[in-house]
Amino acid sequence: MIPKQFRIHIVLIVIAIFIVIFPILSERPDTQKAEKATAAAMEFLHLIDAEKYAESWQLAADLMKEKVNKQEWIEKLTRTRTLSGALVERSEEDVSYSTTAKDSPDGEYISLTFASKYQRAESVTEFVTVMLEDGHWKVAGYFIQ
Secondary structure (H helix, E strand, C coil), rough: CCHHHHHHHHHHHHHHHHHHHHHHHHHCCCCEEEHHHHHHHHHHHHHHHCHEEEEEEEECHHHHHHHHHHHHHHHHHHHHHHHHEEEEEEEEEEEEEECCCCCCCCEEHHHHHHHHCCHHHCEEEEEEEEEEEEEEEEEEEECCC
């Protein structure tokens, strides 16, 4: 039996661990959602890699289409890919889950981060935000750094 004077310490330690661990666990999507969101992101990225920019825009969530029109999307990607060259490799670095996103309605969002290498850009980070729209995961944002 634990002496009375140490019981409160144990309770406080357990609470502290819970406070630290819970936010980390709640940011991880469940496996099925993560797989579907990742598949949607990869389909989208493969279209971009194949220079099928108009088709990638068609696959995007309405939220993204409202912020960037099709012609602007095509022009931006064409400029970016002209500078960076073709994709050499891409690896997933991080996946996180949220029910909110900046300047967007509440919903289910999964953010994916990829470490990528292009012909003329050695170290690139790609950020893809996928949202659940009408029961399907669709890309709501794509950013390159």
